Amino acid sequence: MDTRIRRGRRALVNWLERLHRLAPAKSVVWVPAGTFALILVLWIGTISRIQAEGREARQAAAGATSQVASSFAAHIDKTVHDADVAVRWIKYEYERSPSTFRLDTYKEKGLISAGTALQVTIVGPDGEVLQTTTPEAQPVNVSDRRHFLAHKSSPDIGLYISRPVLGRVSHHWTLQFTRRLNNPDGSFAGVVVVSEDPDFLTTGFNNLEALGVGGMLVVMSDNGYLLSRLASGEHASPVGPPASAYREMVDAKGEGFTDPVDRVPRIVTYRHSTQYPVAVLAGISEKVALAGYRHARDLYILMAGLLTVVLLAAAAIITATMTRLVAARARMQHLAETDALTGLPNRYLLTEILRRRIGRERPLDRLALLFVDLDNFKRINDALGHQTGDELLQNVARRLVRVAGNKSFVARVGGDEFVLVVEGMDVAVAARDMARSIIDTFELAFGLRGNSYVMRVSIGVAVYTAESETEYDLLRQADLAMYAAKEEGRSANASRYHTFAPDLAVRGMRDIERQQELQYAIQNNEFFLEYQPIVSLDTGDTLGVEALVRWRHPEKGIVLPGEFIPFAESTGFIIPIGELILEAACAQFSEWMESDPRPLYLSVNVSAAQLVHGDLIGVIRQCLERHSIDPRRLKLEITETAILKDAALIARRLKELRLLGVRVVLDDFGTGYSSLAHLTNLMVDGVKIDRSFTRGVPGDRTALAMFQSIVSLTHDLGLSLVVEGVETEQQVNWLRRFGHIEVQGFYFCRPVAPGSLQAGRAA
Structure with missing residues (x-):
C-alpha cells in the first residue's frame, strides 16, 4: 500500500484513539485466566476436603x-x-x-x-x-x-x-x-x-x-x-x-x-x-x-489432576479457537470497515466515527465534512475499463490523503465518492480552504495508460452547527451541497464546491416529494397520452402521429412533460414511465390500424436513460409482437443532447433498434454541440428540426441559412425530415419551397386525445 495511504490510516487510528471510539473487546486472556481460577478453586476445594477427611481420620x-x-x-x-x-x-x-x-x-x-x-x-x-x-x-x-x-x-x-x-x-x-x-x-x-x-x-x-x-x-x-x-x-x-x-x-x-x-x-x-x-x-x-483416608486423598488428587488436565486442554483448545476467531473477527472487522480497493475507511466506519464523535463531544462549529464526487469518472471507467477505473480511484485516494494531511482523514463512501473529515477551530474556513486545495490539486492530470486525464470534482461542505443533528444529517447536508456544486459546475465543465445552506435541505425535501409523486403516479396510472399529427407539406395528408405524455396530477391538474420529464430522467423514473408510454402508444396505434387503412406511423420519444440503463430492445420487441405492429411503422425519437452522453453505447443500442426494423429519428436537431457530425457518425433514419429554428423563419437570416443547410444535407443523405413548431401560415408558405418535407405544429393540430384526432387531410 502506498506510503501516503498508510500515513492516512495511521492518522485515522490516532484520531480514533483520541476519541476512544471502540469499547475494549473481551480478550482471550479471560479464558486461561478463568480456567486457572477454576483450577485454583478446584484444588482449594480438593485440598480442603482432603484436610477435612484427614482431620476426621486422625x-x-x-x-x-x-x-x-x-x-x-x-x-x-x-x-x-x-x-x-x-x-x-x-x-x-x-x-x-x-x-x-x-x-x-x-x-x-x-x-x-x-x-x-x-x-x-x-x-x-x-x-x-x-x-x-x-x-x-x-x-x-x-x-x-x-x-x-x-x-x-x-x-x-x-x-x-x-x-x-x-x-x-x-x-x-x-x-x-x-x-x-x-x-x-x-x-x-x-x-x-x-x-x-x-x-x-x-x-x-x-x-x-x-x-x-x-x-x-x-x-x-x-x-x-x-x-x-x-x-x-x-x-x-x-x-x-x-x-x-x-x-x-x-x-x-x-x-x-x-x-x-x-x-x-x-x-x-x-x-x-x-x-x-x-x-x-x-x-x-x-x-x-x-x-482409608490416604486412599481417598490419592483418589481426590488423581481426580483433581485429571480435571486439571482436562480443563487445561479445554482452555488451550478454546483459547486457540478464540484466538483464531478473534483474528478472523479482526480481519472481518477490517474488511467491514475498510474499502478494499483504496485501503481507506468505508461508509460504515465513517458513520461510526461521526456517531461517537458527535454523541460524546457535540463539536459545534468544530467538525466539518467535505463530500467529494468525481464528475467524469463514469465516462473514463466505461471507456477504459474497470481495471483502469480502479487504478484511477486509487490515485484519487492518494491525492486526497495527501491534501487531508495528518489532522484529517479520508473515507471512500461510494463508487467515486469520498468524504474528508475536518475538525478544529474555524472549521468552516478550514473546510473551504481544503475544498479549494482539492480543486487545485485535481487540476493536475492523472496519467492512465500513457494518456493524461483531468478529473473534475464536485465538493459539498457541511459544518456541524446544531446539537440535534446526527451523523446522517451531516452526511446528507454534505451530499446536498455536493449536488448543488455539481449543478453549478455542469455548464462550465469545471470543478466547484458549495457550502450547505438550509435552502438546500428544502430543495432536497422537494425532490423527495417529487420522487414520491412520480412513484404514486406510476402506481396509480396517472400518465396519459395525447397525439399530434405529422403532416406532409405537399399533400396535407397525415403521415404519422407523435405520442406526447401528460400527467394528470390529483392536485396540480394536467402537468406537461417539460415540468417532470427532466426530473424523471435524473432520478431514473423515466425508465418505467417510458415503458408505460410505449405500451399505451402501441396499444392505441393497434386500434387505429384496425379502423384506418392508411399506412400511418407512430413516433414515440425515448430517453437516453432507457437506452443505457433500461431494457428498451426487449420492451419494444414485446410491444410489437403483442400488438402486431410492423416495426417499420414505429419511429423512436432521441434528443441530440442525450446522444452526447455515452455516445458509443448509444450508437450500439441504435444499431440494434434499426436491425429490429424500427426507425430512429434525431429529435431537437441543431441544439447540440456538433449537430451535422452526428448525421454521419450515428445510424439514424431522419431528423426533426427543433422549434427554435422554425421560430426564426422566414425573418431571421441566420436561421434561414442554417435551415437551408440542414434540409439540403438531409436530402443528400437520404434522411427523412420533420419540421416541428410550425404555427403560422407564413411559415407554411415559406417551407413549401423545400419540396417533400413533413411538418408538425399548432397550425395543423394541437396535441389531442386519441378520440379527438381527425382522419384525412390536416390542411
Whole structure:
C-alpha cells in the first residue's frame, strides 16, 4: 500500500484513539485466566476436603488409641496389682513367722506358681538369697541391686518396680516387684522379690487386635525405666532405650509421633496408672489408621489432576479457537470497515466515527465534512475499463490523503465518492480552504495508460452547527451541497464546491416529494397520452402521429412533460414511465390500424436513460409482437443532447433498434454541440428540426441559412425530415419551397386525445 495511504490510516487510528471510539473487546486472556481460577478453586476445594477427611481420620485414630490406652492402662493396673498382692501376701506370711516360712511349701501347695510369678525370692538383710522358687538355685548376693538398696535406705518406699534386669537366680530378663521386709522392731529384714517376664505386661493384653498391624504398646515407670515395649508384633530388647526416649509423648492425646526405636509414624495416646508409678503409651500406625483416608486423598488428587488436565486442554483448545476467531473477527472487522480497493475507511466506519464523535463531544462549529464526487469518472471507467477505473480511484485516494494531511482523514463512501473529515477551530474556513486545495490539486492530470486525464470534482461542505443533528444529517447536508456544486459546475465543465445552506435541505425535501409523486403516479396510472399529427407539406395528408405524455396530477391538474420529464430522467423514473408510454402508444396505434387503412406511423420519444440503463430492445420487441405492429411503422425519437452522453453505447443500442426494423429519428436537431457530425457518425433514419429554428423563419437570416443547410444535407443523405413548431401560415408558405418535407405544429393540430384526432387531410 502506498506510503501516503498508510500515513492516512495511521492518522485515522490516532484520531480514533483520541476519541476512544471502540469499547475494549473481551480478550482471550479471560479464558486461561478463568480456567486457572477454576483450577485454583478446584484444588482449594480438593485440598480442603482432603484436610477435612484427614482431620476426621486422625480424630478417629486418636479416639481409637484413647480407648486402647485406657484399656491397656487398666490391664497394667491389674497386672501390677496381682503382682503386688503376691508380694504383700508373701511379705505378710514371712514377717509373721520368718523361722517357719518356706516358699517350697507354698509352691507345693500351689499357692505360688508360674502363673502367678516367674520367680519368688526372699532376700536377707545382707543381700543373700534366703529362699527362691527356682530349683537348684546357687547362693547369690543381690545387695547391689537398686531395689535392695532402695528398700534398705527407705523404710516407707512401698512397692518398688525395678527396671528389666537379668536375674542372678533365674538367669532370665525379669521385672522385679519388691517390698521391704521388716523385723518386729521395724528394722530391715530383707526384701521379698516377685519376678515377672517384662513381655508379660504387653503380651498379656487381651485387645492387641485393636492396635492393628504396626501398633505399639509401651509401659514405663515414673523413675525413668522402660518396663516393656511391643511394637509391630516385636518386643523391645530388655536393654532397649530408656523411658526418656518417649519423653515427648508424655500427655499425648492422639497426636502423631515418629517412634524413636523403629522410626514408624504412629498416633499415640498417653495414660498414667491411677494406683502405681507406671504409665502406658498406646500407638496405632499412621499407615494403618490413615490408609482409608490416604486412599481417598490419592483418589481426590488423581481426580483433581485429571480435571486439571482436562480443563487445561479445554482452555488451550478454546483459547486457540478464540484466538483464531478473534483474528478472523479482526480481519472481518477490517474488511467491514475498510474499502478494499483504496485501503481507506468505508461508509460504515465513517458513520461510526461521526456517531461517537458527535454523541460524546457535540463539536459545534468544530467538525466539518467535505463530500467529494468525481464528475467524469463514469465516462473514463466505461471507456477504459474497470481495471483502469480502479487504478484511477486509487490515485484519487492518494491525492486526497495527501491534501487531508495528518489532522484529517479520508473515507471512500461510494463508487467515486469520498468524504474528508475536518475538525478544529474555524472549521468552516478550514473546510473551504481544503475544498479549494482539492480543486487545485485535481487540476493536475492523472496519467492512465500513457494518456493524461483531468478529473473534475464536485465538493459539498457541511459544518456541524446544531446539537440535534446526527451523523446522517451531516452526511446528507454534505451530499446536498455536493449536488448543488455539481449543478453549478455542469455548464462550465469545471470543478466547484458549495457550502450547505438550509435552502438546500428544502430543495432536497422537494425532490423527495417529487420522487414520491412520480412513484404514486406510476402506481396509480396517472400518465396519459395525447397525439399530434405529422403532416406532409405537399399533400396535407397525415403521415404519422407523435405520442406526447401528460400527467394528470390529483392536485396540480394536467402537468406537461417539460415540468417532470427532466426530473424523471435524473432520478431514473423515466425508465418505467417510458415503458408505460410505449405500451399505451402501441396499444392505441393497434386500434387505429384496425379502423384506418392508411399506412400511418407512430413516433414515440425515448430517453437516453432507457437506452443505457433500461431494457428498451426487449420492451419494444414485446410491444410489437403483442400488438402486431410492423416495426417499420414505429419511429423512436432521441434528443441530440442525450446522444452526447455515452455516445458509443448509444450508437450500439441504435444499431440494434434499426436491425429490429424500427426507425430512429434525431429529435431537437441543431441544439447540440456538433449537430451535422452526428448525421454521419450515428445510424439514424431522419431528423426533426427543433422549434427554435422554425421560430426564426422566414425573418431571421441566420436561421434561414442554417435551415437551408440542414434540409439540403438531409436530402443528400437520404434522411427523412420533420419540421416541428410550425404555427403560422407564413411559415407554411415559406417551407413549401423545400419540396417533400413533413411538418408538425399548432397550425395543423394541437396535441389531442386519441378520440379527438381527425382522419384525412390536416390542411
